Amino acid sequence: MGLDEIIKESVREVVREEIQAALASFQQQSQPNKVMRVKEAAAYLNIAVCRMYELASNPQFPVIREGRKLLFLQKDLEAWLEVQKARTNGS
Structure with missing residues (x-):
């Protein structure tokens, strides 16, 4: 070659x-209505899985609890990210 x-x-x-x-x-x-589990949501947010669990323990974080399962809607995560951006930008 x-x-x-x-x-x-x-x-x-x-x-x-x-x-x-x-x-x-x-x-x-x-797919804004896509439902994600913890690993997929963590990858989507580019954070560690353990950090995802920490965030999910916050009552203001958008999580759906089904028994022991934690589920996340992509559109809710995007909205949460926008709020975080606004906070860090001082808006």
Whole structure:
């Protein structure tokens, strides 16, 4: 395999990864009523799972409790993020 082929394959792989990431992001954005469990919600907010549990223990955090299960609506998490942004920006 020549240098040109190695470069082409590397570029293909990077493009493939970027397309997959963009598609996943688009799918998340297009499903505002999506219900997420703790791990998925933590990944969505880009925080650790243990931090997600800490947040869920706050009565003002948007969580749905079904027995021992914790569920989160994507639109509620987005609204919560907007409030947090406003607080940190002093608005």
